[in-house]
Amino acid sequence: MTSRTIKVDQLARVEGEGALKLIARDGVVQLTEFNIFEPPRFFEAFLRDRMYSEAPDITARICGICPVAYQMSAVHAMENALGVVVDGPLRELRRLIYCGEWIESHTLHVYMLHAPDFLGYEGAIEMARDHADIVRRGLDLKRVGNSIIALLGGREIHPINVRVGGFYRTPRKRELEALGENLKRARDRALATVRWTAGFDFPDVDRDYEFVALRGDGEYPFSDGRIASSRGLDIAAAEYDEHFEEMQVEHSTALHARIKARGAFLTGPLARYALNSASLSPLAREAAQEAGLGTVCANPFRSIIVRAVEVLYACDEALRIIDHYEEPERPAIDLEPRAGTGFAATEAPRGMLYHRYQLNADGKIADARIVPPTSQNQPSIEEDLKTFANAWLDLPDDDLRHRCEQTIRNHDPCISCATHFLRLEIDRGG
């Protein structure tokens, strides 16, 4: 029996702390474990006995990269529990702040974390020495995303202007118009990003994923729509717990999610694109076609192109919202506490984010459940490794390790959200 052991103590360019174990015997991968050893963070317990109105600010603290997603899932779930729907300009402003988050988070991942894999650099700093103009383009693009969040959220990281029912303060039309010129330049940079990433060299692989994402009603989804899958699932957020389950696994402090009937599934850009590509803006759709994506992309290495397309869409959508913006009469709608349970799923940059809250009659939170995208994607990430690594077992240790790391980075996992470093241990059996 031939076997080999490789250990990597830290996986770079991912969000959070974790490890990977890969065991191979006689040239066949036997086991892959994506270990998350970041301590549990107990946010669901922190929320108990706090007022419903505190959830957006508490949950925003789960992630410094995608706080808007946590705020949006929280406010939608609370509004669901309180029996109100926020519409009109306030809904548009929520889509706009989500555009900001997709732009900044995706651009960070595309340029600083993922692109070095394809261009053969150790990281963004090494890449910047040879491609300064490209890295500057990425930084400029990211900055525009941050500026949207700063304007609507009060600050760039952990925004403080989002509330259940709307916002504390809504922007004046002229404030949004000031973003417009920067966004037009950002849209050009986003289009250049799609073309740049489309030119990378990708492994010719596909996976038979069950894609899970919100399906918008003719609209590329941020916060609204039914939870759909490529294998026929079509449910309201309130039905999530009936169809999905989370399980503890020994090797991870983050729970693993699965579809009860079928097992692993994938959320994130590939899933959103597969279920909603027809709803992209014409410019984003055209760029996706030009990049060769088709209507479904099942090659996780090509997710970098899909992220770039989503950044282009977010720039386009932000411009549309700004062009049509009418200042709302009030920054938020009135709410009356009541007992009830509320559910919501929204689309964080790296995947679907589910929140459920049970409220007491006085508006205090009796119970909270939060299922972050990385928990949902962990089993699929392990299956990616198991599927792809077989073809790489003949590679030298450093190359094999790099391929495995890249396979994980394809899904931009946010380990901090899910429960922070990744250690990689490859055991080839001898």
Place this chain on the structure above:
Amino acid sequence: MADRARKRRCVVLCIGNPQRGDDAAGRAVARALRAFLDEDEIIEEEGEATRVLARLEGADAAFIVDACASGASPGEIQRFDIGAGPLPQTAFSASTHGFGLAEALELARALGALPPHCVVYAIEGAAFDVGATLSPAVATAVDIVAVRLRAEILGG
């Protein structure tokens, strides 16, 4: 204004999380410096790399203050001339995406955006607990760094 525009642009970037004990050392230096420096030059940041990069843009001189965890004694002050070489990464890698101050400065260098004069003052922290105040040794170091920075910036 014209005089001001021609003036050598100097930024003092004070980094830290005010809610995390000694991590707030940089922010405390900012408060101490405001007593004797132009308010516009003093910038407080939590340390996200791309924001640090943006703050350095166009500066002729940058003085950066941050807490660090290098294993030295609490309150120990280290001064690094970034023009002479990179910051030791292990002491400053507090960022969740692997992009901390050390990486931000190296990215600036790679992009040709590192200010011609760039100095980092690092204050060794003792504890970084949520909600904690500065430990006594770090609070003392904050005052010393403020005085040293004033002398370095004003040439006094």
